[in-house]
Structures are given as structure tokens and as C-alpha cells.
Amino acid sequence: MILDPEVVGLSRLQFALTALYHFLFVPLTLGLVWILAIMESVYVMTGREVWKRMVQFWGVLFGINFAMGVATGITMEFQFGMNWAYYSHYVGDVFGTPLAIEGLMAFFLEGTLIGVFFxxxxxxxxxxxxxxxxxxxxxxxxxxxxxxxxxGWMQYPVGAKFNVDSMRMEVTSFADVLFNPVAQAKFVHTVSAGYVLGSMFVLSISAWYLLRGRNVDFAKRSMTVAASFGLASALSVVVLGDESGYAISENQKMKMAAIEAMWETEPPPASFTLFGIPDVATRSTHFAVRIPWVMGLIGTRSLDKPIPGIANLVEDTKGKIDSGLKAYDAMLVLREDKHNAQAKAILAAHDQDMGYALLLKRFMDDPRKATPADIQKAADSTIPNVPVLFWAFRFMVLLGFYFIALFAYSFWRASKRRLDEKRWYLKLALWSLPLPWVAAELGWIVAEYGRQPWAIEGILPTALGVSSLTSTQVWISLAGFVLFYTALAVIDVLLMVRYARKGPDGLGLWPQVPRDPSLRPALED
Structure with missing residues (x-):
């Protein structure tokens, strides 16, 4: 049976919406908790009560965000069994292992420690x-x-192999899964982005207090910590993002070509397209402004290695589909006769490409009946949405350099103890509050949208991973998730705004002080 494209599209939409919404909370938790640790370290070293009160106030906002992250994360995982049942069956032995460890070790550890913290x-x-x-x-x-x-394993599936007896992917080396270079690059880049977001959160809200003349000493200290930690984190994001880009160019060549709108392979070292308008119909980029050598240096760390273009990668995919069809045919033979030596040999020689043969099941029941036109169609389906990736990546990078500039300027003002002298700067810091979230979501769009049509790169097409549901059933679950997440969003915004407006003084953590600086008491202890 040919898969229902509406069910596939709706299932993808549901998971995308819930994942993007969940990721509104994750980076703030990652970043804000380290700022709390820094502030409390100063409190323990100096004994000044102001630092303890800072930890307690920002801890309240951290707690609200943490609770929302837990609620949205748990419900998001339900979808693996609800909307992606075959995906869970096919790769559950591999994909489920780190998720189980996260739940048993990290999640319960967080839950215990946050209780002791408060x-x-x-x-x-x-x-x-x-x-x-x-x-x-x-x-x-x-x-x-x-x-x-x-x-990371979904992006670069190492340490696992298809077992024809169980018809599933099984772990062959957990060390390879754990130390997957793509996973490690994604981890350091993602947590650094979280540090930037946490720093901007503290910087922006503190700027709001200074604009209103409230909690001045409290806000200045908070901004100083945020500016220092934020500058280091923003610089790290750029460096680690470069490493993540190198990992993509090594292991996800089509994603890299799509990000660059590189339709044809360029002579090395490839140029970086600073601006352009990708045209999918003609497979060209109009009004391109290119910087020589840059992409080659970023993507290959060399001057003589080419970055394959989209057209060349499509041709390579056609060859992999042909190879995969041999593996697919051998797999079907072994299902009937497990001792067929010839089929075992063929499968062993071509099993790394069997996922490419499965691309054809999006268009026909039996891939072995594919014509050259069908193979071409399947190969073309491996091209992701080039304009979306092209622009999402560039806006993300632009925001990254903006964060470096803003935190560097904030750090300079903090070092001069002049944080509250320029209202335009405080307004800029306040208005910048949503931008790290925009950058983080763009990063996930590049990472996840860029590997389509694969659920597991080169192993399992997304269209094959869905559950046996009707479009009506998926519409119902999608509506339920939208309503639930919208309710959580309203609650989260109301709570965050309420407690941020209250401020440390409104929560009894900071004395009410007059606006006239000459009338304010000393608040050091």
C-alpha cells in the first residue's frame, strides 16, 4: 500500500510543532542554571546577601521554566508510540537506549536536585x-x-546494524553511538546556544528594571554576570557552530549543499554565498554574492577538497538506490529462506544502501518494480527545501554575530560601571530578549528540516516511520496537542511576566527603595 501523504505530512507537522515549542524551554533551562551557579558561587565566596537574593529571584523564573519544559517534553515523547510506531519498532533498540538513560539518570537526578535547591x-x-x-x-x-x-544518531547512524532475523536495527557498539561525532558537535553547540539565551534573559529583564529605576544594584550585578557569561558563550557558539558545520559536511553532504544552495560542485576551495535567491525550478541561485574560499575552509578544513553539489549528490543517490534494491531483494529472499548463502552474501555487500531502496516505497508498493524514472524521482526526493535552509542558516548566523556585539558592548559598559547611563542601550537589551529563541528555533529547523526525507539518515525514510493511522485521527491528536500546548504557553507567559514584574522587591527578596539614588540605603549585605 502506498503511504498516505496527508498522514505523513500531518504527523511531521505535529512533531515539528511540539518539538519547536518544547525547545522554547530547554535552552533557557540550560543557560539560566549556570548563571545561578555562578551567582551562588560569588555568594559563598563573599558572604554578601545580595548575591543570595539574586540566586533566589532568578531561581523562581528558572523553576517556572523548568516545570514547563518537563510538561512539554513528556507529552512530546508520547508521539513516538502514537504517530511514529514503525519508527519506534524499527530503531527503538538504538534510539530508545539514550532516551531511557536520560530518563533514569539525568531526569530523575534533576527532579531531586531542583527540590533540594528550592x-x-x-x-x-x-x-x-x-x-x-x-x-x-x-x-x-x-x-x-x-x-x-x-x-545525533538520527543524523549519523553509527554503531548499529540491520538484523534480517528481527527486521530491526540493533546496537553493535554503544561506544560508537555515544561518541558519535555529530552528536558531540551538536551537544556543545546546543548547550552554548542555551548559555546565550540564559544570559540574554537575565540581561534583558535587568535592563527593564534599570529603565524603571527599580532594584538598581540588583540589576547591575545581574547584568554584569549576564554580559560576561553571555560574551564567552556567544563566542563559543560561533566556534562550535563551525565544528558542527564541519561534521555536517563530512556526514550529511546533501544538507550542506542545500544550506549553501550549491547546485553544482565547485572547484575547491568553494566560495560562501553571502546573499542570493535560490530558485528550485531552475536549480540556480540568482543575484548571488559570494566570498571566495570561505565555504571550502569551513566545510573541508582544506584548500583542495570539493564540497559536492546537489546535482552530483542526486546522481550518487541513484547509484545507492540501485545498490539498495539488491539488498532489499536479498532481504526478502532471506525472510523465506534464512539459510540462503547467496542472499546473505548479497545483503552483506549492499545492506548499507538498503534505506535508499526504501525511498521508492513512498511511490510504489514493491521497489523492485521501479523504472529508471521512478529511481530518478526517488533520488530527487532527497533534496530538502533549499530556500528554507538557505535563509534559516543565514539569519541564524547573523543573529549569532549580533549577540557577540551586544554582549561585548554590555561587558564594556559593565567594566566601566556605566550600565544605566544610556537608555537607548537598555531599550536595545530589552528588545533583544526574543532573539536568542529565534536563533535557537532556526538552528533546529536547519538541523531537522535539512535531513529530510530521512527519519534516520540513509536508513529509514520519514514516510515509512509513521503509524497506521487515518488523517482524521492525526488531525484529532494534532488539535489536542495544539490546545494543550497553547494553554501551557498562556500559563507560562502569564507566570513569567507576573513574577518578572513583581521583581525581587515584590517577592520580598529585595527592599523597596526610592527612585532618588541619594535616598537609597546600602544594599551590599
Whole structure:
């Protein structure tokens, strides 16, 4: 039976919406908890009460965000069994392992530590509470690590092999899965982006207080920490993003070509297209402004290695489909006769390409009946949405350099103790609050949209991973998720705005002070 494209499209849409929404909370948790650890370290070293109150106030906002992240993350995982049942069956032994470890080790560790963080101020010593805070920061990163190990395997499936007896992918080397170079590059890049977002969150809200003359000493100290941590993190994002780009060029060549709208292979070193208008119909890029050599250096770390273009990769895919068809045919023979030596030999020689033969099942029941035109159609389907990737990547990079400039300027103003002198700067810092979220979501669009049509790169096409559902059933679940997540979004915004407006003074963590600086008491202790 040919797969229903509406069911596939709706299932993809549902998972995309829930994943993008969940990722609104993840990077803020990753970044804000480390800022709490830094602030509490200063409190323990200096004994100044102001730093403790800073940790407690920002901890309230961290707690709200953490709770929303947990709620959206758990419901998102339900979809693997609900909308992606065959995906879960086919690769569950591999993909489920890091997810299970994340739940058993990192998630429960976070849940325990966050309880001690909030309830332990009067039950632990300063040093003991500081250890809890640092362990909480490490636990959040550990949680992200296992999630990104699972996601990295989807991008670059190593350490696993298809078992014809079970008809599933099975782990052959857990070490290869864990130390997957794509997963490691994604992890450091993602957590650094979270640090940027957490820093911007503190910087922007503190700027809002300074614009209103509230909690001035509190806000200045918070901005100083955010500017320092944010500058280091923003610089790290660029460096680690470059490493992530190199990993893509090594292991996901079609994604790299689509990001660059590189329709044909260029002589090395390839140029970087700073601006252009990709035209899918003519497979060309109009009004292209290129910087020589840059893409070659980023993508290959050399001056003599080419970056394959889309057209060349499509031709390579046609060859892999031919090879995969041999493996597919041998697999069917072995299902009837497990001892067929010839079929075993053929499968062993071509099993790495069997996923490419499965691309044809999007268009026909039996891939073995494919014509050259069918193979061409399947090969063309491996081209992702080039304009979306092209522009999403460039806006993400542009925002990355903006963050470096803003945090560098903030760091300079903090070093001069002149954070509250320029209202235009404070307004700019406030208005910049949503931008790290935009950059983070663009990054996930590039990562996930760029590997289509694969659920598992080169192994399992997305269209084959869906459950046996009707479009009506998927519409119902999609509507349910939209309603549930919308309700959570409203609650989250209301709580965040409410407690941010209250501020540390409104929560009893900071004394109410007059706007006239000469009338303010000393708040150091």
C-alpha cells in the first residue's frame, strides 16, 4: 500500500510543532542554571546577601521554566508510540537506549536536585547548597547530552546494524553511538546556544528594571554576570557552530549543499554565498554574492577538497538506490529462506544502501518494480527545501554575530560601571530578549528540516516511520496537542511576566527603595 501523504505530512507537522515549542524551554533551562551557579558561587565566596537574593529571584523564573519544559517534553515523547510506531519498532533498540538513560539518570537526578535547591536554603549550609546548585547545572547538561546522542544518531547512524532475523536495527557498539561525532558537535553547540539565551534573559529583564529605576544594584550585578557569561558563550557558539558545520559536511553532504544552495560542485576551495535567491525550478541561485574560499575552509578544513553539489549528490543517490534494491531483494529472499548463502552474501555487500531502496516505497508498493524514472524521482526526493535552509542558516548566523556585539558592548559598559547611563542601550537589551529563541528555533529547523526525507539518515525514510493511522485521527491528536500546548504557553507567559514584574522587591527578596539614588540605603549585605 502506498503511504498516505496527508498522514505523513500531518504527523511531521505535529512533531515539528511540539518539538519547536518544547525547545522554547530547554535552552533557557540550560543557560539560566549556570548563571545561578555562578551567582551562588560569588555568594559563598563573599558572604554578601545580595548575591543570595539574586540566586533566589532568578531561581523562581528558572523553576517556572523548568516545570514547563518537563510538561512539554513528556507529552512530546508520547508521539513516538502514537504517530511514529514503525519508527519506534524499527530503531527503538538504538534510539530508545539514550532516551531511557536520560530518563533514569539525568531526569530523575534533576527532579531531586531542583527540590533540594528550592527547599534547602534553611536546611543546608552555604557550601552544601552551592554543591547542589552546581550538580543541578551538570544534570541539566547531562540530560541534554543523552537527548542529543539520540538525535545525533538520527543524523549519523553509527554503531548499529540491520538484523534480517528481527527486521530491526540493533546496537553493535554503544561506544560508537555515544561518541558519535555529530552528536558531540551538536551537544556543545546546543548547550552554548542555551548559555546565550540564559544570559540574554537575565540581561534583558535587568535592563527593564534599570529603565524603571527599580532594584538598581540588583540589576547591575545581574547584568554584569549576564554580559560576561553571555560574551564567552556567544563566542563559543560561533566556534562550535563551525565544528558542527564541519561534521555536517563530512556526514550529511546533501544538507550542506542545500544550506549553501550549491547546485553544482565547485572547484575547491568553494566560495560562501553571502546573499542570493535560490530558485528550485531552475536549480540556480540568482543575484548571488559570494566570498571566495570561505565555504571550502569551513566545510573541508582544506584548500583542495570539493564540497559536492546537489546535482552530483542526486546522481550518487541513484547509484545507492540501485545498490539498495539488491539488498532489499536479498532481504526478502532471506525472510523465506534464512539459510540462503547467496542472499546473505548479497545483503552483506549492499545492506548499507538498503534505506535508499526504501525511498521508492513512498511511490510504489514493491521497489523492485521501479523504472529508471521512478529511481530518478526517488533520488530527487532527497533534496530538502533549499530556500528554507538557505535563509534559516543565514539569519541564524547573523543573529549569532549580533549577540557577540551586544554582549561585548554590555561587558564594556559593565567594566566601566556605566550600565544605566544610556537608555537607548537598555531599550536595545530589552528588545533583544526574543532573539536568542529565534536563533535557537532556526538552528533546529536547519538541523531537522535539512535531513529530510530521512527519519534516520540513509536508513529509514520519514514516510515509512509513521503509524497506521487515518488523517482524521492525526488531525484529532494534532488539535489536542495544539490546545494543550497553547494553554501551557498562556500559563507560562502569564507566570513569567507576573513574577518578572513583581521583581525581587515584590517577592520580598529585595527592599523597596526610592527612585532618588541619594535616598537609597546600602544594599551590599
Amino acid at each position: 527547599m534547602g536554603w534553611t536546611r543546608t549550609t552555604r557550601l552544601q547548597h552551592l554543591v547542589v546548585t552546581w550538580l543541578l547545572a551538570l544534570a541539566t547538561s547531562l540530560s541534554a547530552l543523552w537527548i542529543l546522542v539520540a538525535n
